[in-house]
Each structure stands twice: as C-alpha cells, then as structure tokens.
Amino acid sequence: MRDRLLTLPQYLIPQHGLSRLVGSLADSRTPWIKDTFITRFAARYQVDMSEAAEPNLSAYENFNAFFTRALKPNARPLDSRPDSILCPADGAVSQLGPITQDQIFQAKGHSYSLSDLLASDTDAAAYIGGQFATVYLSPRDYHRVHMPLAGRLTKSVYVPGELFSVNTRTAENVPNLFARNERLVAHFDTTLGPMVVVLVGAMIVASIETVWGGVEPIGNEVRVREFPEGQQITLNRGAEMGRFRLGSTAIVLFGPDVMGWDERYAAGTPTRMGERLGSAC
Known part of the structure; x- marks a missing residue:
C-alpha cells in the first residue's frame, strides 16, 4: 500500500511539462547551471568517471553531453563467442x-x-x-x-x-x-x-x-x-x-x-x- 501511495503523485503531476523543463536545463550551456547540475548529479549517484572518455566534469558543454558521455575504448569489451x-x-x-x-x-x-x-x-x-x-x-x-x-x-x-x-x-x-x-x-x-x-x-x-x-x-x-x-x-x-x-x-x-x-x-x-x-x- 505504501508503494502505491508513493507512485500516486506521478498520475497527478504534468509529466511532459516537467520533462521539457528538465530538458531545457539539461541543454543549458551556462557554466554555473551546467557545472552545478553535473557536479551534484555525479556526487549524488556516485558516477564512475574513471571509465569515461572525458573524465573532467567541467569539460562537458551541457548536462546532456555528460549524461550521454562516451566511454574509453575497450571499457565495455564484447563477449567474443559467436553465438x-x-x-x-x-x-x-x-x-x-x-x-x-x-x-x-x-x-x-x-x-x-x-x-x-x-x-x-x-x-x-x-x-x-x-x-x-x-x-x-x-x-x-x-x-x-x-x-x-x-x-x-x-x-x-x-x-x-x-x-x-x-x-x-x-x-x-x-x-x-x-x-x-x-x-x-x-x-x-x-x-x-x-x-x-x-x-x-x-x-x-x-x-x-x-x-x-x-x-x-x-x-x-x-x-x-x-x-x-x-x-x-x-x-x-x-x-x-x-x-x-x-x-x-x-x-x-x-x-x-x-x-x-x-x-x-x-x-x-x-x-x-x-x-x-x-x-x-
């Protein structure tokens, strides 16, 4: 019952409007906005930047660039078995x-x-x-x-x-x-x-x-x-x-x-x- 109550607000909030608002912030190239957003997110979720092709958080042009970051070559080796x-x-x-x-x-x-x-x-x-x-x-x-x-x-x-x-x-x-x-x-x-x-x-x-x-x-x-x-x-x-x-x-x-x-x-x-x-x- 508790989990159902916790999901109830998702039915009530403007889902697309909220997503567009967050999307506009994630696209922002304003240094204090994007750097604050990226730094706090990386710390909150303990993002491992050691495997990122660009490990410097401030180097990303906006939050979306950070979030969709590429990894270093061979960071994800593919299973080689043919089947x-x-x-x-x-x-x-x-x-x-x-x-x-x-x-x-x-x-x-x-x-x-x-x-x-x-x-x-x-x-x-x-x-x-x-x-x-x-x-x-x-x-x-x-x-x-x-x-x-x-x-x-x-x-x-x-x-x-x-x-x-x-x-x-x-x-x-x-x-x-x-x-x-x-x-x-x-x-x-x-x-x-x-x-x-x-x-x-x-x-x-x-x-x-x-x-x-x-x-x-x-x-x-x-x-x-x-x-x-x-x-x-x-x-x-x-x-x-x-x-x-x-x-x-x-x-x-x-x-x-x-x-x-x-x-x-x-x-x-x-x-x-x-x-x-x-x-x-």
Whole structure:
C-alpha cells in the first residue's frame, strides 16, 4: 500500500511539462547551471568517471553531453563467442523470459500486451511465443544503447504516451507501464530472424535519440518510418543504436525457438553492455 501511495503523485503531476523543463536545463550551456547540475548529479549517484572518455566534469558543454558521455575504448569489451547475444546497456535486468501468447511480464503480478507495446497487432505476431528482456538503466549508468546482435533496420516507430518513472517501485505498481509510456520501437532483420529493441521514455527523460534519426521529436501520433533495402541501415553487433538523455529502459524481443537467455540472469541482476545476455539456439 505504501508503494502505491508513493507512485500516486506521478498520475497527478504534468509529466511532459516537467520533462521539457528538465530538458531545457539539461541543454543549458551556462557554466554555473551546467557545472552545478553535473557536479551534484555525479556526487549524488556516485558516477564512475574513471571509465569515461572525458573524465573532467567541467569539460562537458551541457548536462546532456555528460549524461550521454562516451566511454574509453575497450571499457565495455564484447563477449567474443559467436553465438552470443549481447546485453544492450548497462543497468539491471528488470525481467526476462518467454512471451506468453500476447503478454509480457512486467513485475509483481503485472503483465502488459505485446501488441500494445509495439502499437501493432501485425508486428506483434512475429514475437508471440518468443523471448523478451527488459533492462533498466539507473541514473548512474552509461546511457547509450547498443545492438544485441548485428541487424538491418527495417522500421522505426515512435509511439506517444505518458512518462511514468520506470524504476522497480513504479513497475510494481503502475499497470501496463512500458506499453503506456512514450517509446521508440526499432525493428531489425538479423541472422535469428526479426528482433525489436524498444527505447522506453520515462519521467524527466529529455529525449530519445537514435544513430539513424537523431533526437526523436515529441508528438501526439504514432509515426512510422520504413527503411526499404535500398535505404538500408545495418548495425554491427555491439554498435551504438540509440541513447537516452536522462535514463530509462530498453526492451529486446526475439521470435520463438531461436534463442535463450543466460541462466545467470534474473530480476535485479546487474548488467554491463557487451556481456553475454543470451545465446542462439
């Protein structure tokens, strides 16, 4: 009951207005604003700057540049086994496992619709009976999302929505969380068939950005962008595919009978980008 009461204010506050306000502060290049914001954030969340390509906090032009910072070369070595499916991001596993009919497990008795997540019954059909993994990126984490497997981008879909927090408490108390929040759904063709990577927006996430489209404009309608073979964008395994300007969640989907998740992962297991999250069957 206490956790439900603590999530109640998220229904009442102006989620998008607050996120835009924070976004404007995060874009500020005014030295005292950006330096104060960055320094206090790094101290509050104990951000490890020793692995950053630029460890000097004051060198970042604004908070967003700090938050989406690059890492030093080889800071995240990729698992070299040829059958490995890589973890797409630093953070922790929220949930992972089978997709049961059209339902994906969220947390603590909550599930949500695969069709709602992808905003398409047709797209969802390829993943019924397949596998999902949800990775939560906390504020202190590295916030670029990378490819679990090499793939050719076929379609990206922007889905408008709300901006609830995506932390564990909220996931346990807000029904259909990931299917109601704003998100960017990226569809890929891979050697294991279709794969989806969903970048889920959240409270005070200033924006979602991809390597092929830049910052995704906030809107009120679903936007579909097709990538036919003549305009193909192919990304290698471990390549960056997107980033969050303030943290959130990435969800990976595969079809049935093509892969399985590593047994060492369960809800709450810490992750590092490039680790072996699963393997091909």
